[in-house]
Structure formats: C-alpha cells, structure tokens
Amino acid sequence: MAVTIKDIAKKVGKSVTTVSRALSGYNDVSSETRKQVLQAAEELGYEPNITARQLQKRRTDTIGLILPPVTPRISDPFFCEFLSGIAEQSSQNGLDLLVSTHPSSEDEIEVYLKFIRSRKVDGFIIIRTQRKDRRIDLLREHDYPFVAFGRVDGDNNFPLIDEDSEYGMEQVVNHLIELGHTHLAFIAEPTHLTKSFLRLRGFCKTLEMRGLPIDNELIIEGGFRQQSGRLMGERLLNADNPPTAIVACNDLLALGAMSVARKQGLEIGQDISITGFDDIVLAENAHPPLTTIHQPAQKIGTLIHQMLVRVINGENLEEKQIILQPELVVRQSTGPARR
DSSP states (O other): OOOOHHHHHHHHTOOHHHHHHHHTTOTTSOHHHHHHHHHHHHHHTOOOOHHHHHHHHTOOOEEEEEOOSSOOOTTOHHHHHHHHHHHHHHHHTTOEEEEEOOOTTSOHHHHHHHHHHHTOOSEEEEOSOBSSOHHHHHHHHTTOOEEEESOOSSOOOSOEEEEOHHHHHHHHHHHHHHTTOOOEEEEEOOTTBHHHHHHHHHHHHHHHHTTOOOOGGGEEEOOSSHHHHHHHHHHHHTSSSOOSEEEESSHHHHHHHHHHHHHTTOOBTTTBEEEOSBOOHHHHTSSSOOBEEEOOHHHHHHHHHHHHHHHHTTOOOSOSEEEEOOEEEOOTTOOOOOO
16 A cells, blocks of 8 residues: 555654655755655655646646657757757656657647647757747747747847857858868758858858858758758769868768768868768768867757756746857868869
8 A cells, every 4th residue: 555645744743734845845844854754755665646746836847849840850960969968857857858749741830839738848948940930939929938949030038059050150161261262162951940041141251251252053952961961962063163162051961962072083181171060970980080060969958958947947047048159170071172
C-alpha cells in the first residue's frame, strides 16, 4: 500500500499541512522540521503524486519544441548537438521535453493553438525563426512563455538567443579576400529564414566594404542539406566564369559543394576554396578539413533551456536578448587564389 503524507505526519508528529509544505519546499517551514520530514519520507519509501503536484502548481513540468514543416532532421549534426543541450538540462531540472512533429499539410499556427488551449506544455522553444514569424506573434499575443533561437525582422523584444550571423560572414569573406579571392559565390538556405538572410547580408555588406562587386549570378538559394549543396555547387562550378571561392550558409551545404569539386578533379584549398558555417563534427573530419564558423550548438541549447525555465517561473531576465559572437576556424579547405 502506497505511503501517504498522513503516514509521514504520524511518524514525525507533525500536521499534514506542515508535512505537505515541507515536502513542497516552502520557506515557512524550519530547516529542522524539513530535515525530519524528508528523512521520514525516505525511510517510509514515500513517492510523491506527480500528477497531483502538477495540478496544484498548474504546471505540466514539460517544455515543448514543435518542429517546423521544413524541419531539421534528427541526423543533422548541429540540431542533434543543440537538442542534446536542451535534453540534458531538462533531465537535470526534472522536466520533460516534448518534441512534436506535424504533417506539412496542417497549418502550423493551428498546431500551436492546440498546445496553448490544452496547456500541454509550460513553454516553447522556437527554432528556425523566420523574418516574419507567425509563431512568435501568436505566443506574444497569448502571453505564453517561450524562448526563440533566432531573431525576426522588426521588434525583437522577446527572450531570444542568437549568433551574430553577419559578423560570422564578415570574418569568412575577409579571410578569403586576404587570400586573394575577389570572385566569390554564395550558397544560401531559404532566405525567409532570418539566419540565412542575415548571413547573406553579411556576405554582401563585406564585399561592398572591401570594394568588390556583388555578382547576383553567383548567389544561389536552395535547401539545407548536402544534396542541395551538390546541386548548387555543380551549377556554380559549371558557370562560364566560375568562382574561385564558394561561401556556404551551413556546413552540410559546403560538404555537398566539396563533393562536386572533387568529382571535377579540383583540389580543394588550392583550385577552389570552400567555407561553411556551424562547425559540425563532420567539418573537422572532412577531406580536406573545412574552414567554417564555430557555433557551440550544445551550449546554445543549454542556454535556451535555462532562459526558458526562468521565463516560465516569472523571473526577471538580466539579458533578454543574447547575441553570441561566432568564431572563424581556418582549416585546409581555403587557400590562396590561383587567378
């Protein structure tokens, strides 16, 4: 038969109310009484009724991450590291992490509304922010706790963590220009996503600052994965005046472009320079190792989770928007321009 709070109260000679408040961590219970209650609970093998406690707190002790229709796959190394940071923090804090998907045919906003109305989760983590993001507009309208990984156009007065994509691309372009490259191409993710738009803007702004022309024929927008990098890389390398360097919006796109270059007999880092962004594990182990921008994916996931817990608890945030400064990692996929 399950041990109850009444059993603990009888053992320690305290009221049921006092025992309940001691177990719940209320500060109006003395440390000596709390110690007695906790010791008795352990000796009796007391297991708290989690459901009842959640109802009392009006909490689910669950945070939600709804994957967008065009979603990062679990096989995406950056997303895996990011998710592991969130999952580890959830475990340490005794919270559940609900990762949900929905059919691409189902309206994304309706999915969020279902979660909001049912109070399935205490708060959301928003990923792949869009320049005009209806999810963020909806959550702000309903005053529902969330933290975003990324920014939007216009008002960013909400809890977020992001990396400075423009600064990251500035480092990449300056590195290539210093190697003598003046004919640069850019492989973009879909530019309705804020991070892709900012990376492209950083690429273009740095070319302008260094007095180099922007060739729109060498700026191609595609998908997220290696296959897209292969297709766009092939298009660029087969152009009448191919670039001497290809700047990719993420590492997987860069790896796809590298595979095309190798097939065409080009020596990467000598005949053509290629760069990425994210510094996934595959980047360092590529052939040759990939020059890229380092982002601490697991740390970002950890920071976002910690921030969301504070938002859910109604705590004041010392920093509501945290913009991390990425770091250029130079490897063998870039070298001096040959022409």
